[in-house]
Structures are given as structure tokens and as C-alpha cells.
Amino acid sequence: MTWYHEGMYDAGAPAGSFWEDDTPPLPPGVDLGPLTGDASCDVAVVGGGYTGLSAAFHLARDHQVDVRVLESGPLGWGASGRNGGFCTFPPTGLTLTQLLRRYGEGEARRFIASQVEAVELVRSLSLDEGIDLRPQGDGTLHVAHSPDRFRDLEEEAALLSGTFGLPVQLMRREEVAETEYDSTEQFGALLNRTGFGIQPLRFARGLAAAAARHGAKLHGSSKVSAWEKEGAAHRLVTASGTLRARRVVVATNGFTRGDLQKPLADRLVPVLSNIVVTRPLTGDERAAQGWRTERPCANTRRLLFYYRMLPDGRFLFGARGDLTGTLADGLRMRAVMERRLGEVFPHWRDVPTTHYWRGFVCMNARLTPAIGQMPDDSSVYFALAYHGDGVSAAPWAGRVIAQLLGGTASFRDIPAALRGIPPRIPFPALRRWYLGAALGYYRLRDN
Numbered sequence: 001m002t003w004y005h006e007g008m009y010d011a012g013a014p015a016g017s018f019w020e021d022d023t024p025p026l027p028p029g030v031d032l033g034p035l036t037g038d039a040s041c042d043v044a045v046v047g048g049g050y051t052g053l054s055a056a057f058h059l060a061r062d063h064q065v066d067v068r069v070l071e072s073g074p075l076g077w078g079a080s081g082r083n084g085g086f087c088t089f090p091p092t093g094l095t096l097t098q099l100l101r102r103y104g105e106g107e108a109r110r111f112i113a114s115q116v117e118a119v120e121l122v123r124s125l126s127l128d129e130g131i132d133l134r135p136q137g138d139g140t141l142h143v144a145h146s147p148d149r150f151r152d153l154e155e156e157a158a159l160l161s162g163t164f165g166l167p168v169q170l171m172r173r174e175e176v177a178e179t180e181y182d183s184t185e186q187f188g189a190l191l192n193r194t195g196f197g198i199q200p201l202r203f204a205r206g207l208a209a210a211a212a213r214h215g216a217k218l219h220g221s222s223k224v225s226a227w228e229k230e231g232a233a234h235r236l237v238t239a240s241g242t243l244r245a246r247r248v249v250v251a252t253n254g255f256t257r258g259d260l261q262k263p264l265a266d267r268l269v270p271v272l273s274n275i276v277v278t279r280p281l282t283g284d285e286r287a288a289q290g291w292r293t294e295r296p297c298a299n300t301r302r303l304l305f306y307y308r309m310l311p312d313g314r315f316l317f318g319a320r321g322d323l324t325g326t327l328a329d330g331l332r333m334r335a336v337m338e339r340r341l342g343e344v345f346p347h348w349r350d351v352p353t354t355h356y357w358r359g360f361v362c363m364n365a366r367l368t369p370a371i372g373q374m375p376d377d378s379s380v381y382f383a384l385a386y387h388g389d390g391v392s393a394a395p396w397a398g399r400v401i402a403q404l405l406g407g408t409a410s411f412r413d414i415p416a417a418l419r420g421i422p423p424r425i426p427f428p429a430l431r432r433w434y435l436g437a438a439l440g441y442y443r444l445r446d447n
């Protein structure tokens with residue numbers, strides 16, 4: 001099961017995000033609503049976020065496969081409809097040096113190249129399918145939160161440009177203050193020209209509409225509550241129907257629970273990420289803080305502050321923390337984030353926030369995403385654990401799953417860092433305590 005509060009999994013409740021107020025509803029006919037009666041298909045996808053929707057879209061468009069998606073809530077209800085909209089990379093908890101040491105230069109390069117391709121996939125999906133994802137900013141900024149951390153950025157810049165051949169630029173503190181923004185925790189930045197910002201729920205709904213247009217059948221409000229095997233076929237049970245399928249894709253990421261897929265769930269660590277958004281800032285307020293940039297920014301803290309100015313002048317500020325998902329801890333987290341926002345951006349100390357929400361990102365012990373087939377059942381595929389960076393990695397992984405199922409790719413085509421099932425976590429029941437210890441350690445290290 002999971003140690004988080006049940007409310008975190010209540011797909012009948014809105015996420016409470018700003019994006020929900022800023023996104024038109026799905027066109028009629030895209031979400032077919034709850035699965036009813038006994039249906040069958042070739043491929044059933046569990047989870048209607050970027051991974052599941054991209055898998056369904058590519059299966060239907062490129063491979064003419066009969067595919068259905070079952071999603072507990074509205075399509076895009078999970079992390080895909082409520083993230084910060086940073087379309088960037090790499091999706092890993094490893095540093096570039098650790099990545100090189102563990103996988104060697106050739107495989108590390110394959111991994112990074114695949115994730116640059118993932119960012120491009122988001123751009124091309126929006127162009128090809130007319131998805132209005134509101135792109136913003138040319139590149140993303142990784143900002144040193146203390147003078148010491150600028151040295152880490154120098155190392156990162158040398159590897160990104162030298163070993164991986166990517167267009168990056170180191171910027172000293174004064175340069176960042178002059179051209180991007182200033183704050184009490186700005187000590188220089190690394191500009192990575194590959195990423196950009198998006199409106200995440202518009203992307204999720206646009207991807208759903210595109211998948212439906214190409215023939216995928218999408219069912220919101222269709223939580224899979226039981227999963228049985230009947231000979232070689234799978235039978236997925238929801239409150240109002242059953243779906244028989246030859247093959248199943250698990251695309252439930254941080255919302256994966258042990259009651260459905262325990263062997264996989266025991267290898268994952270769901271982690272809460274939180275966001276506050278302010279009311280629109282006036283031009284004078286933005287100028288007071290020297291804010292000039294459209295680029296999404298993340299700082300060098302392990303528990304991350306990530307922040308960006310939205311097109312209507314609202315400021316989005318995100319952080320990790322909270323081990324329970326209870327309402328009380330949510331309120332506490334919101335208060336902490338509002339205080340920290342005011343400390344890092346003192347000119348906005350008194351600006352009220354209008355929205356707070358949170359959701360699960362997903363980690364594992366390997367610290368890289370996982371794409372593969374279940375070792376005990378090769379008709380079950382999975383793609384998950386994007387380590388908080390799934391806006392581009394998840395649609396890309398969904399496409400890989402479609403290529404595997406469609407027979408146009410093999411597992412050898414997947415970079416080693418992403419391939420196969422991650423290791424089981426020792427004593428998975430203790431994950432909450434491991435996470436508590438890790439949060440404590442990173443808090444110390446971040447100061």
C-alpha cells in the first residue's frame with residue numbers, strides 16, 4: 001500500500017491548481033467517461049497522464065493498435081496536470097559525474113541525447129497536433145543558491161558543453177541580476193538553452209484530444225480496482241465495467257499503489273512536490289525585484305526551489321517536502337513556502353498567494369527512470385520514475401512503450417540508464433523513514 005494520506009489519492013477531488021482555472025475543458029467525445037459493461041482491446045493503459053496518453057496516442061497514430069486508457073480521475077488528474085511546467089532534463093537523481101561513472105561515457109551520452117530528444121518531442125507534438133501549451137522562455141536557469149554552489153555549476157557546465165556537446169552558458173551573479181532577475185539566493189546561474197516552460201494541463205488535455213482524434217479510447221473516472229489474469233489475457237476491473245486486454249501498460253508513476261501492482265510498487269518511492277502561485281504581480285512589483293526573464297528557474301538546493309513568472313504576471317514557486325499528505329501538513333507546507341518566498345524575494349514578501357497544491361513525483365533506488373516489461377509477465381509493460389522531471393521524459397517514455405508494443409523498437413534501443421525494472425527497495429515498509437532521513441540530510445546539506 002502506501003503511507004500517504006488517502007486524500008492524496010481521491011481522484012474525485014480537483015487538484016486545486018492554478019492550471020485548472022486556466023485551461024478550457026476537453027472537447028466533447030475525448031473523455032468517454034467511466035468504462036461500462038465488458039469491453040476488450042489489444043492494449044490497456046492504466047493511468048491517463050503524459051506517459052499513458054503518449055503511449056495511447058503513438059499506439060493509435062503510428063501503429064493502428066486498438067488501445068484504451070483507464071484513468072482514476074479526469075484525464076491528466078495526476079502529476080501531469082499539476083506540475084510546474086518546466087520542460088527540461090535530465091530526469092535523474094544522479095549528478096552528471098555519477099551518471100558517467102556508473103554507465104560510462106557512451107551510455108551516459110545516449111541517455112542525455114534521448115532526453116534532449118524528449119524536449120524536442122514536446123515541441124513537435126504541440127506543432128503537429130495543434131496543442132496550445134503556451135511555450136515560454138528560451139532555455140532554463142540553474143541558479144546557485146549560495147556562493148559555494150557556483151563551483152558545482154562550473155563543473156556541470158563543463159560536462160554539459162564538453163562531454164555532451166550541449167549549448168549552455170555560465171552567467172556570473174552580476175550578469176544574472178542585469179538580464180534575468182535578482183534575489184537573496186542568486187549567486188550566478190547556468191543557462192541551459194534546451195528547455196522551456198509550458199502550461200502543463202493544456203499539454204495533458206491537448207495530448208488526450210490528439211490521442212482520441214487518432215482513435216484511442218480514453219476513460220476518465222475509471223479507477224482499476226482489481227486486476228486478474230484469465231489464461232493469457234488480462235482482466236481489469238473498474239467500478240462499472242471490465243476491460244480484457246492482451247497487453248497492459250502501467251503508467252501510474254507516483255500514484256502507483258501496492259494493491260494493484262505490488263512487485264512494481266515496492267520498487268518506487270513517491271515523493272510530494274508542492275507549489276504556490278501568487279496573484280498577478282504589477283510591472284512595478286516585478287521591477288522592484290529586477291525580474292526580467294521568462295525562463296523557468298531551479299536552484300541548486302536538493303530540496304529544490306523551482307520558480308517562474310507566468311504569462312499573466314503570477315509567480316509560481318515550488319518545493320519538495322512533507323511526508324504525510326495530510327491536510328494539516330499541507331497547510332503547514334504552504335505557510336513555510338510563503339515565508340521562504342518572501343525571504344528569497346523580499347520585495348514580494350506581502351504579495352498573497354492565491355493557489356497551493358501538491359502531487360506525487362516518483363523516485364527509485366536506481367535514481368533513473370524505468371522503462372520495461374515485468375520480469376514474471378512479458379505482456380505487462382511499465383514506464384515511470386522520472387525523478388520529478390517528467391514533463392518531457394514521460395511523453396518520450398510513452399512513445400518508447402508504443403514503439404516496443406508496435407514492434408518498431410527493441411529493449412536494446414533504450415539507453416541502459418533507463419532500461420528495465422529498478423531494484424526492489426529493502427524493507428519497502430520503511431520507505432517513509434528512509435525518505436525522512438534523506439529530507440533531513442538534504443536540508444542540512446542545502447544550508
Ligand SMILES: Cc1cc2nc3c(=O)[nH]c(=O)nc-3n(C[C@H](O)[C@H](O)[C@H](O)COP(=O)(O)OP(=O)(O)OC[C@H]3O[C@@H](n4cnc5c(N)ncnc54)[C@H](O)[C@@H]3O)c2cc1C
Pocket residue numbers: 011046047048049050051052070071072073076077078079080081082083084085086087088222223224225251252253254255256257260273274275318357358359360361362383384386387388389390391392393394
Ligand atoms: C507539484 C509537481 C510539480 C512538478 N513539476 C515538474 C516540472 O516542472 N517539470 C517536470 O519535468 N516534471 C515535473 N513534475 C513531475 C511530472 O509532472 C511527472 O513526472 C509526470 O507528469 C509523470 O507523468 P505520468 O503520466 O507518468 O504520471 P501522472 O501524471 O502522475 O499520471 C499517473 C496517473 O495514474 C492514475 N492512476 C493511478 N492508479 C490508477 C488506477 N488504479 N486506475 C486508473 N488510474 C490510476 C492517476 O490518477 C494519475 O492520473 C512535477 C510533479 C508535481 C507533482
